[in-house]
Amino acid sequence: MGLHAQIPLGEPVTAQAAHVAVRGLTRIFPGANGRPPLQALGPLDLDLAPGEFFSVVGPSGCGKSTLLDILAGLSPASAGSVTFEGKPVADTVPDGVGVVFQEDSSFPWLSVFDNAAFGLRRLKTPEAQLRPRVEEALALIGLSDFASAFPAQLSGGMRQRVCIARTLVMRPRLILLDEPFGALDQQTKLLMGDELLRLWRETGATILLITHSLDEAALLSDRIGVMSARPGRFIDVIETGWARDRDSRLAADPGFGAITARIWRQLREESLKAMRAAP
Amino acid sequence: MTRAGLLRTGIIAAALGALEAACRLGAIDRFSLSPPSEMATSALRILTSGEYTRDILVTFATVAGAALLSVVAGFALGVLLYRLPRLKRAADPFLASYYAVPSFIFYPLFIVLFGLNRWPLVAVAFVFAFVAMAIASVDGFLSVRPILLRTAASLRLTRMETLRHVILPAAAPYLFTGVKLTIVYAFIGVVAGEFILSGSGLGYRIAFAYQSFETATMYGLMLILICAVVTVNMLLWSHEKRLHARLTR
Numbered sequence: 165m166g167l168h169a170q171i172p173l174g175e176p177v178t179a180q181a182a183h184v185a186v187r188g189l190t191r192i193f194p195g196a197n198g199r200p201p202l203q204a205l206g207p208l209d210l211d212l213a214p215g216e217f218f219s220v221v222g223p224s225g226c227g228k229s230t231l232l233d234i235l236a237g238l239s240p241a242s243a244g245s246v247t248f249e250g251k252p253v254a255d256t257v258p259d260g261v262g263v264v265f266q267e268d269s270s271f272p273w274l275s276v277f278d279n280a281a282f283g284l285r286r287l288k289t290p291e292a293q294l295r296p297r298v299e300e301a302l303a304l305i306g307l308s309d310f311a312s313a314f315p316a317q318l319s320g321g322m323r324q325r326v327c328i329a330r331t332l333v334m335r336p337r338l339i340l341l342d343e344p345f346g347a348l349d350q351q352t353k354l355l356m357g358d359e360l361l362r363l364w365r366e367t368g369a370t371i372l373l374i375t376h377s378l379d380e381a382a383l384l385s386d387r388i389g390v391m392s393a394r395p396g397r398f399i400d401v402i403e404t405g406w407a408r409d410r411d412s413r414l415a416a417d418p419g420f421g422a423i424t425a426r427i428w429r430q431l432r433e434e435s436l437k438a439m440r441a442a443p
Numbered sequence: 444m445t446r447a448g449l450l451r452t453g454i455i456a457a458a459l460g461a462l463e464a465a466c467r468l469g470a471i472d473r474f475s476l477s478p479p480s481e482m483a484t485s486a487l488r489i490l491t492s493g494e495y496t497r498d499i500l501v502t503f504a505t506v507a508g509a510a511l512l513s514v515v516a517g518f519a520l521g522v523l524l525y526r527l528p529r530l531k532r533a534a535d536p537f538l539a540s541y542y543a544v545p546s547f548i549f550y551p552l553f554i555v556l557f558g559l560n561r562w563p564l565v566a567v568a569f570v571f572a573f574v575a576m577a578i579a580s581v582d583g584f585l586s587v588r589p590i591l592l593r594t595a596a597s598l599r600l601t602r603m604e605t606l607r608h609v610i611l612p613a614a615a616p617y618l619f620t621g622v623k624l625t626i627v628y629a630f631i632g633v634v635a636g637e638f639i640l641s642g643s644g645l646g647y648r649i650a651f652a653y654q655s656f657e658t659a660t661m662y663g664l665m666l667i668l669i670c671a672v673v674t675v676n677m678l679l680w681s682h683e684k685r686l687h688a689r690l691t692r
């Protein structure tokens with residue numbers, strides 16, 4: 165079912181029409197071996213408009229990955245709710261949601277091509293349809309020349325790109341990305357960001373991107389959610405006001421510096437807190 | 444040939460040469476040990492005469508049957524233990540001490556149960572082998588990185604698809620080792636059983652030759668057995684090495 169079946173074009177986005185709606189979301193990990201329970205996240209609220217590019221920044225350990233897991237339906241919330249396209253998310257990953265994890269999750273026994281084709285093959289997509297889609301995804305992440313290589317022959321950053329291709333090839337309507345460019349160098353990171361923006365424009369997908377890079381957040385996003393130290397909550401949500409048709413050349417825009425400065429002002433205090441709290 | 448391969452061939456050739464010389468020069472009594480060249484001619488004679496062909500085939504068929512049963516049952520038990528962690532925790536002490544019990548003590552029992560035919564041999568080999576496969580399987584399944592299971596869930600795979608397309612290939616190196624061990628154990632089980640009590644098979648023929656002082660025949664048969672087992676293992680080993688090379692840097 166397409167997005168447009170539910171969200172009439174031209175209508176302003178309300179809480180009902182939000183692509184993703186999060187209310188009072190909290191995650192408490194039960195303490196193992198006599199340790200006290202740990203509140204990792206929330207309570208927090210969040211609405212993502214259809215086709216929005218939303219980034220999350222926050223100090224290490226504040227619960228960003230935990231948030232992504234719950235949004236994806238991969239782990240349960242302790243309290244609160246998540247809805248995706250009007251349906252509650254729980255237990256299973258809904259159709260139309262794609263996830264790229266922070267950790268390398270490429271399948272070592274499959275070639276780059278077969279990794280990227282994995283999801284489509286499970287759906288029994290005919291090989292004639294599958295091939296162009298996989299090739300397109302590999303071109304997008306710049307690994308066309310490595311289609312027959314195995315993950316063990318690639319660098320960490322290349323493997324992460326394989327995982328991105330494996331997710332994008334499914335054409336998800338909501339893409340959850342956890343630090344996907346973490347292992348890339350600055351230049352590749354910028355170019356991959358441009359590719360992601362292009363794909364985002366072409367597919368109309370909603371994107372939630374978790375990143376440690378303030379520049380990346382400032383360049384790519386419509387809105388940026390700044391999280392507090394654990395338990396993570398949004399302490400600021402910054403609207404960038406960028407045009408939909410944008411790319412990394414924005415880095416020269418005077419507005420760009422103002423946004424990163426604002427994120428850093430919010431984040432500095434929280435990062436210090438998180439560092440002091442770290443064992 | 445690689446350096447290691449050359450060295451290996453050299454060592455084997457030197458050992459055989461030394462043994463040959465020792466036998467020929469009378470340092471080793473002819474009746475206890477034939478020179479390797481005589482073992483080889485005897486093996487060749489055994490193979491060409493056809494006199495032992497039936498026994499050789501019967502032993503291999505029994506080993507193949509027992510190994511197949513062990514792989515299937517061991518794998519199934521592995522899946523069960525993986526799916527039921529509580530059962531696995533209960534079974535862990537038994538699995539850990541399983542090979543402390545010499546399973547050949549059950550051979551007479553199997554003869555009573557099945558009669559004096561090939562089935563007690565299959566049974567004793569099975570009992571000896573299938574647990575190795577079960578342990579290798581469950582260890583393999585548990586070694587799968589959790590992130591790969593999360594990936595499977597994020598791609599909306601069913602339980603069966605996850606097992607078939609993620610857990611099995613991720614655990615493949617372990618499963619392969621399990622199969623290799625199972626075949627070796629099945630060989631040991633069958634041949635040892637034939638040695639103890641049987642009316643046919645390679646093990647029986649070796650024991651028979653020994654008892655009737657047919658030293659040349661005995662060594663010829665032993666050589667055939669050793670060559671067969673080593674060949675099977677080398678094939679599996681080289682396959683395993685190739686598999687490993689692809690998965691790691």
Ligand SMILES: Nc1ncnc2c1ncn2[C@@H]1O[C@H](COP(=O)(O)OP(=O)(O)OP(=O)(O)O)[C@@H](O)[C@H]1O
Binds near residue numbers: 193224228
């Ligand atoms: N399965 C778990 N059991 C117990 N505690 C957990 C578990 N997963 C995460 N935590 C804890 O929850 C907190 C948030 O973890 P999370 O991985 O969400 O942080 P993060 O913001 O993604 O950090 P980073 O930026 O370093 O990736 C951390 O303190 C972590 O130790």
Ligand SMILES: [Mg+2]
Binds near residue numbers: 228266342
């Ligand atoms: Mg994280």
